[in-house]
Amino acid sequence: MPMFDKNxxxxxxxxxxxxxxxxxxxxxxxxxxxxxxxxxxxxTDKIHLGLDLQGGMHLVLEVETEKAVENATERISNDLKEVxxxxxxxxxxxxxTEGTTIMVDLRDSEARGQFDRILEEDFPTLEIESSEIIExxxxxFMKIAAKxxxxxxxxxxxxxxxxxxxxxxxxxxxxxxxxxxxxxxILIQLPGxxxxxxxxxxxxxxxxxxxxxxxxxxxxxxxxxxxxPPGSIVLYGYKIDPDTQRxxxxxxxxxxxxxxxxxxxxxxxxxxxNRFGEPYVGLTFDSQGARDFDRITAxxxxxxxxxxxxxxxxxxxxIQERISGGQAQITGTFTMxxxxxxxxxxxxxxxxxxxxxxxxxxxxxxLGQDSIDKGLLSIIVGSIMVILFMVAYYRxxxxxxxxxxxMNIIIIMGALAAFKATLxxxxxxxxxxxxxxxxxxxxxxxxxxxxxxxxxxxxxxxIDSGYAKAxxxxxxxxxxxxxxxxVLFQFGTGPVxxxxxxxxxxxxxxxxxxxxxxxxxxxxFVWHRKIxxxxx
Amino acid sequence: MELIKPxxxxxxxxxxxxxxxxxxxxxxxxxVSLLFHGxxxxxxxxxxxxxxxxxxxxxxxxxxxxDSLSTISLGKSVxxxxxxxxxxxxxxxxxxxxxxxxxxxxxxxxxxxxxFGKDAFEVRRVEVVGPKVGKDLRQKGMLAMIYxxxxxxxxITWRFEFRYAIGAIIALIHDVLITVGIFSLLGKExxxxxxAALLTIIGxxxxxxxxxxxxxxxxxxxxxxxxxxxxxxxxINQVLSRTILTSGTTLLVVGALFFLGGAVIHDFAFAxxxxxxxxxxxxxxxxxxxxxxxxxxxxxxxxxx
Numbered sequence: 013m014p015m016f017d018k019n020x021x022x023x024x025x026x027x028x029x030x031x032x033x034x035x036x037x038x039x040x041x042x043x044x045x046x047x048x049x050x051x052x053x054x055x056t057d058k059i060h061l062g063l064d065l066q067g068g069m070h071l072v073l074e075v076e077t078e079k080a081v082e083n084a085t086e087r088i089s090n091d092l093k094e095v096x097x098x099x100x101x102x103x104x105x106x107x108x109t110e111g112t113t114i115m116v117d118l119r120d121s122e123a124r125g126q127f128d129r130i131l132e133e134d135f136p137t138l139e140i141e142s143s144e145i146i147e148x149x150x151x152x153f154m155k156i157a158a159k160x161x162x163x164x165x166x167x168x169x170x171x172x173x174x175x176x177x178x179x180x181x182x183x184x185x186x187x188x189x190x191x192x193x194x195x196x197x198i199l200i201q202l203p204g205x206x207x208x209x210x211x212x213x214x215x216x217x218x219x220x221x222x223x224x225x226x227x228x229x230x231x232x233x234x235x236x237x238x239x240x241p242p243g244s245i246v247l248y249g250y251k252i253d254p255d256t257q258r259x260x261x262x263x264x265x266x267x268x269x270x271x272x273x274x275x276x277x278x279x280x281x282x283x284x285x286n287r288f289g290e291p292y293v294g295l296t297f298d299s300q301g302a303r304d305f306d307r308i309t310a311x312x313x314x315x316x317x318x319x320x321x322x323x324x325x326x327x328x329x330x331i332q333e334r335i336s337g338g339q340a341q342i343t344g345t346f347t348m349x350x351x352x353x354x355x356x357x358x359x360x361x362x363x364x365x366x367x368x369x370x371x372x373x374x375x376x377x378x379l380g381q382d383s384i385d386k387g388l389l390s391i392i393v394g395s396i397m398v399i400l401f402m403v404a405y406y407r408x409x410x411x412x413x414x415x416x417x418x419m420n421i422i423i424i425m426g427a428l429a430a431f432k433a434t435l436x437x438x439x440x441x442x443x444x445x446x447x448x449x450x451x452x453x454x455x456x457x458x459x460x461x462x463x464x465x466x467x468x469x470x471x472x473x474x475i476d477s478g479y480a481k482a483x484x485x486x487x488x489x490x491x492x493x494x495x496x497x498x499v500l501f502q503f504g505t506g507p508v509x510x511x512x513x514x515x516x517x518x519x520x521x522x523x524x525x526x527x528x529x530x531x532x533x534x535x536x537f538v539w540h541r542k543i544x545x546x547x548x
Numbered sequence: 549m550e551l552i553k554p555x556x557x558x559x560x561x562x563x564x565x566x567x568x569x570x571x572x573x574x575x576x577x578x579x580v581s582l583l584f585h586g587x588x589x590x591x592x593x594x595x596x597x598x599x600x601x602x603x604x605x606x607x608x609x610x611x612x613x614x615d616s617l618s619t620i621s622l623g624k625s626v627x628x629x630x631x632x633x634x635x636x637x638x639x640x641x642x643x644x645x646x647x648x649x650x651x652x653x654x655x656x657x658x659x660x661x662x663x664f665g666k667d668a669f670e671v672r673r674v675e676v677v678g679p680k681v682g683k684d685l686r687q688k689g690m691l692a693m694i695y696x697x698x699x700x701x702x703x704i705t706w707r708f709e710f711r712y713a714i715g716a717i718i719a720l721i722h723d724v725l726i727t728v729g730i731f732s733l734l735g736k737e738x739x740x741x742x743x744a745a746l747l748t749i750i751g752x753x754x755x756x757x758x759x760x761x762x763x764x765x766x767x768x769x770x771x772x773x774x775x776x777x778x779x780x781x782x783x784i785n786q787v788l789s790r791t792i793l794t795s796g797t798t799l800l801v802v803g804a805l806f807f808l809g810g811a812v813i814h815d816f817a818f819a820x821x822x823x824x825x826x827x828x829x830x831x832x833x834x835x836x837x838x839x840x841x842x843x844x845x846x847x848x849x850x851x852x853x
Contacts (some may be wrong), residue, residue, distance in 0.1 A: 064812075072681065208674065209654045260736065372676040379601070379672035379812070386810035393808055394801035401797060405549045437813055438741050444805050447747065448798035449755070452790075455797070456759065459790045466554055485762040488707055492758060493751035495699040500747050503692035510742045515748070 020535050029530045031419055034426025041429055042067055062436035062510050063385050067377035068203035068219045069211060073367040075196045080168035080365035081112050081161050087247070088138065088156065089114045094485075095134060103124045111443065112161070113141065118150040127152070133138050168364040176215055180362035183214055183353075200330065204428075208374040210353065218322050218366045219357040221274030223308070226316040227265045235265045245266050249319075249325030252345055264325045266318055270358070271308050276301025280358035282351045283341070291342040291351035293358065302338025310334040322355075322533055387440035394444050395421070406458055407547040412533045413454035416525040420450050423521040424514060433517075436510030446518025449493075453526035457548055458481040472538045481529055486527065490519050552789035559841065560832055562779040567833035571722060578729020588728060591737035592675060594689070596682035598642045598652045601673035604636040604661070608669075613638060616663030620655045631811030637672070652676070689743045693724075700754060708761055711846075714726055715838030718755045719830040723753045727822045729814075741816040749823030752798070756791060756831035763787050763837065778838050778845055788832075795828040 040046060043057040050056070063070050078516065086108050093106045097277050102119035105128030110114045118124050131138055137160045140152040147437050154538065156164070173192055180188045180202065189201040205211050227244040245268050253260045278298040282291055297305050308317070318328040319342055326344050346354065402410035424443055428435055494516060501512035549697040582588060592599050602613075610627050617627075617640070625642040644652055653674045660669060677685075697717060704713040723747055731738065771779060802824060808815035 054682065074680070169567050325687070368678075369676070370678040370681045372674065374674040376670065377674040378603075378670065381808060383812055386808060387813075390801075390804045390808045394804035397800045398754045398797050405551075405793070413641045438744055438816065441805055441809070441813055441816060441820075444801045444809075448785060448801040449752070449794075451797050452755070452794040455790050459787075459793075463786070465553070480747065481766070485759050488762060489755040489758040492700050492703060492754040493748075496747045496751035496754075499696040500744055502695075503688050506618060506742050511741070511744045511748075515751075 020532060020539070022428060023282065023528070027132050027532060030524070031422060034423045034430075037426040037429040038422060041425070050126070055429070057429055057432060059425065060432060060434045061384075062434045062439065062507060063201060063373070063380075064375050064437045065296050065380045066203055066479065067204045067375050068201065068382040068482065069208050071200040071202070071212070071215065071369060072371035072375040073171045073172075073198045073200065073216070074370050075169050075198065075363075076366045076368060077165035077168050077196050078112070078365075081156060081164050082108070084164050084366070085112045085114060085156055088135065091129075092116075092135060096515065097129060099126065099130060102372075103127070109153075112155055112407070114138070114154045116152050116154070118152065120148060121150065123444045124150045125153075142219055144404050147340060163195065167193060169198070171364045172452075173198055173368060175361050178213055179228050179356055182356045182360065183211065184518075185211075198367070204377070205374070208372070210349070212372070214353050216367055218363045218367060219274065219360075220322055220362040220535050221277070221358060222320040223305075224266045224270055224318050224320055225312060226270075226318055228316065230265060232263050232265045236263055240265075244302065247320060247323055247325050249328070249347075259262040262325075264318060264328060266320070266325070272301065272304055274358055275361070276304060277358060277361075281356040282348070282355050285343070286424050290343075291346050291348050293339050293346075293351055293355050294340065295340045295358070297338040299338075302336075307380065334343075337356075338436065383437045383440075387444075388436060389465045391421075391444055391447070395447055398447055402451060402454075406429040409454075409458055409548040412530050413451055413458070413526070415533070416454065417447065417450055418524050419529060420518070420525040421447065423525065427517045427521065428514070431517075433513045435514070439508045439510035439514040440513045442514035442518060446515065446522060450518065450526055451523035453482075453486045453490075453522060454530060456486055458531070459525070461548055475534050475538060479527070486491070486523065488509060490523055496517050497520045550789070552792060554789075556788060557782065557785050557786070560784045561792065561837060564595045564833065564837040564840070568837070571630075571830075571834060574729070575722060576727050577819050578725050578732065581729055581732040585732050585735075586613035588738045589735060590641055590682075590733055591730050591739040591742075592641065592677045592682070593740045594646075594686045594738060595643070596677050597641060598677075598690075599642075599654055599675045600640045600653050600671060602638050602669050604638070604642065604669045606636065606668065608636055610638065612663070613640070613660070613853050617656060617659050619662075620659050620778070621823065622652075623655075629822075637811070642653055644795060655714035656676055685740065689740075690793075692743065693750075695722075696750055700750070703752075703759075704758070708765060711839050711842040713834040714842060716761070718838050719757055719835035720750045720753045720827075722830050722834050723749055723826045729755055730822050731819070736815055736818070739815070741805050741813070745823065746815050747841060748820060749827055752824060753827030753830060755793070757835040759787050760784055760831055760836050761789065764839070777840055779796075780840055784832050784836055791828060791832065795824055798824050801816070 037055050037057075037060075037263045039050075039054075040056050046056060088250050089106060092114070092434070096116075096281070097108065102117070104117040106114070106116040116127070118127055131140070131154075137156055138154045139157045141155050143150060143152040145151070155161075169192060173190065176198065177190050180190060181240070185202045186203060187203055189199070193199045200215065202211060207331050227241065230241045230244065235241070235244065239473045240246060244265055247264055247266055247291050249262045249264060251260050251262050252258070274298050277295055278301070279296040281294050281296075283294040284290070314326045315434055317475055319326045319340075321342070326342050342354070369520055395417070399414045402413050402417075404410070406413065411475060421443070424446065460482045461474050464474040464477050464481075465471070467474075497512050497515040497519065501509060501516065576827050577745065610629065613627050617625075622640075623644045627638060629642050630637040630639040640656060642652065652823045653671075653676065657671055663787075673823055692846060697720070701713045701717055727746065727749060731742070748776055763786055767774075767779045767783050767786075768776075799821070802817055803819045805813065806821055
C-alpha cells in the first residue's frame with residue numbers, strides 16, 4: 013500500500029512526539045535535581061504516590077448531623093421558653109424530649125391561642141407535629157421543619173469540613189486532602205503523618221468549649237444519688253491524686269445553662285506558667301465575647317465558673333473579681349504537646365456536631381518504601397522475562413514488540429505524572445499486568461502474520477492482512493477489559509482506584525504502541541529496505 | 549520458534565461434555581465450600597474490624613504476642629505470621645472497630661510496649677474499618693461486579709450476538725466462582741484489592757474469549773456449509789498458539805508479582821494467577837461450547853447444516 017509508504021514519516025513523527033512528551037513528564041520523577049531552565053519551562057510534577065506507598069493516614073469521618081439538629085432544637089427551645097415567659101403565656105413544662113422534638117404543656121385554650129401566634133410570628137422554623145388535650149391542658153409537640161433540618165445538616169457538614177481544614181493546616185501536614193464524600197462524610201488524607209493517634213485526637217475532637225456556673229445551692233452527692241435538681245447537670249473532671257499519682261474522676265454539679273461558648277474566642281495560645289513552668293492555654297475573647305465575659309464575671313463574683321470542654325470539666329475556679337480584659341485561661345495537667353493541640357482546636361473552632369471515625373488506615377513509611385521496592389522489582393523481573401521470551405520466540409519481530417513494550421511503560425508512567433494520577437501498590441500491579449497483556453496485542457498480530465504467510469502471501473501482504481485482521485480482535489478484547497477497569501474506577505477508593513487508573517492507561521497506551529508503533533517499523537523495513545521478510 | 553505446530557487440530561468440542569462435567573464439579577465444590585464456611589471469608593474491608601501489622605526486631609512467637617495482649621480485651625482476634633517467617637512480621641486482627649478517639653490500635657501498641665519495650669517493634673500498618681463502611685463496601689463491590697457484567701453483556705451483544713454474550717458471561721461467572729471457591733477452600737481473606745483482582749479476571753477471561761469468538765465469527769462468514777461444531781473447533785485450534793503464548797507471558801509477570809511483590813500484595817497476585825489459568829481454560833472449554841449448546845436448544849434462523 014503506497015499510501016502507508018508516503019505517510020510513514022508522519023507516523024514516525026507522531027510516535028516520536030508521544031514518547032518525547034511522555035519522557036518530559038516522567039523526568040521529574042526520576043531525578044531530584046532538575047536544571048533551572050527545566051523548572052521554568054517544562055513539567056515538574058512527580059508521579060504522585062498513594063498513601064500505601066509513601067506512608068500516611070487515610071480517614072473517613074461521619075458527621076453526626078442529627079446531633080446538629082438536636083443542638084439547634086435545644087437552642088430554639090430555650091429561646092421559645094424565654095419568649096413565652098416574657099409574653100406571660102401560661103405554660104408548665106417546655107422541654108426538648110428525646111431527639112429533636114420539643115414538648116410544651118399550655119394551661120388552657122387561651123394560652124394555646126397566644127402560643128400559636130408567637131409560633132407563627134417568631135418561630136417560623138418550628139412545625140407543630142401533634143397536639144392533644146389532657147385534663148383541659150393543651151400538650152403540643154413541635155419539630156424543626158424538615159427542610160430547615162436538612163439545611164442545618166448540610167451546614168454542619170460544610171462547617172465541619174472548614175474547621176477540620178483549619179485544624180490540619182495549623183497541625184502542619186504537607187499536601188493534605190480533605191474532601192466531602194457522600195451526604196455526611198469527610199475523607200481526609202494526610203501523607204507522612206508519624207503519630208496517627210495525635211492526628212485523630214486533633215481532627216476528631218468536637219472541641220466545644222463552654223462556660224457554666226456551678227450549682228452551689230445543691231449538693232453533688234444528692235445529685236449522684238439520683239435527685240438532680242431541674243436545670244442542673246452532673247459532669248466530670250479529672251484530678252491527679254497527690255498520694256497515688258493516679259488520675260481520679262471528680263463529679264461536678266453544674267447549671268445547665270451555658271453562659272459563653274468557644275464561638276466567642278478570637279485566639280488561643282500556649283503559655284507557660286510562672287511557678288512550675290507548666291503549660292496552659294491562654295484564651296482571648298473577641299469584642300462581643302469580652303463584653304459578655306465582663307458581664308458574667310461581674311454578676312457572679314465569688315461564685316465558681318466551670319470551664320467545660322466536650323462535656324469534661326477542666327477547671328472550676330472561683331471568680332475573684334470582675335474580669336474586663338477579655339482574657340481567660342484553661343489550666344490542667346497538660347503536656348506541652350497536648351496544650352499546643354488544644355490551642356489549635358480552640359482557635360480553629362468547635363465542630364458543629366460530633367464526628368465518628370468510620371475508617372482509618374495508616375501505613376508507616378518503612379512499609380511504603382518496602383512496597384515500592386518490591387513493586388519495582390516485580391516490574392523489572394516480569395519485564396525482563398517477557399522481553400527474553402519475546403526475542404526467543406519471534407526473533408527480530410520480538411525485538412520490535414519489546415521496543416513497543418518499553419515505550420508502553422514510559423507512556424504509562426508519563427501519563428500518570430501528566431494526569432496527576434495517584435500510583436498505589438495495586439496500581440503497580442496494574443502496570444505489571446499491562447506488561448503481560450500488552451505483548452498480547454503483538455502476539456495476536458504476529459500469529460496472524462505467520463498464518464497469512466503460511467497461506468503463501470508475500471511478506472507485505474501477510475503483514476498487511478495480519479495487522480488488519482488482528483486489529484478488530486485487539487480492539488474488541490481490550491474494550492471489554494476497559495469496561496471492567498472503568499467500573500472499577502467508579503467503585504474504587506484509594507488503592508483500588510489507582511489500579512483502575514494504571515490498567516486503563518495501560519490498555520490504551522498498549523494499543524497505541526503495539527499496533528501503531530510496531531507497524532511503522534515493519535513498513536520501514538519492508539518498503540524502504542526491501543527486506544523480504546522480517547523474522548517472525 | 550513454534551510451540552504449537554500450525555495445522556494442529558485437537559478435539560475441543562468433542563471433549564466439551566467432559567470439560568463441562570469437570571467444571572460443574574469444581575463449581576459445586578466451590579459453592580459447597582462457601583456454604584460450609586458461611587460465605588466468603590470477609591476481611592476487615594467488608595466485615596469491619598481492626599488490623600495491625602507489626603514488625604519485630606527480633607524473633608518473636610505468636611504466643612508471646614497473645615500473652616502480652618491479654619491485658620486488653622481484644623474480643624475475637626487472630627494473630628498470625630505475615631509474609632516470610634524470618635521477617636518477624638505479624639498481623640493482629642480483631643472484629644472490634646472502636647469509633648472512640650482513643651483507638652484499639654494504640655491500646656495494642658501500649659500493651660506491646662509494656663512487654664517488649666519501645667524500640668523492639670514497629671507498627672507498620674493500622675487499618676480500622678467501621679461496620680457501616682464494611683456494609684457499604686460489600687454493596688458497592690457486588691454492584692461493581694454486576695455493572696461490569698451488564699456493560700460487557702451489552703458490548704458483546706452489540707459486536708457479536710446475544711448467544712455469544714451468554715457464553716462469555718457463563719464463562720466469567722465460572723471463573724469468578726472458582727477463584728472465590730479456591731480462596732474459600734484455602735481460607736484466604738476477601739479484601740478490596742481482591743475485588744479488583746476479580747474484576748481484572750473478568751476482563752482477562754473476556755479478552756481470551758473474544759479472541760476465540762472473533763475467529764469463530766470470521767470462519768462462519770467464510771465457510772457457510774460447515775457444521776457449527778467444526779467451525780468452533782477449528783477456530784479454537786487456530787488461535788490456540790496465541791492463547792497459550794499470552795497466558796504464558798501474563799503468568800510470567802503475575803508470577804513475578806506473586807513471588808517478589810511482597811506480602812501486602814500476595815493474595816491479590818494469587819487471585820490473578822488462579823484467574824488467568826481458569827480464564828484461559830474457560831474461553832476454550834466453556835465460552836465457545838456454550839454457543840453450540842445454545843444453538844442446539846434455540847437454533848438460529850439462518851440455515852446451517
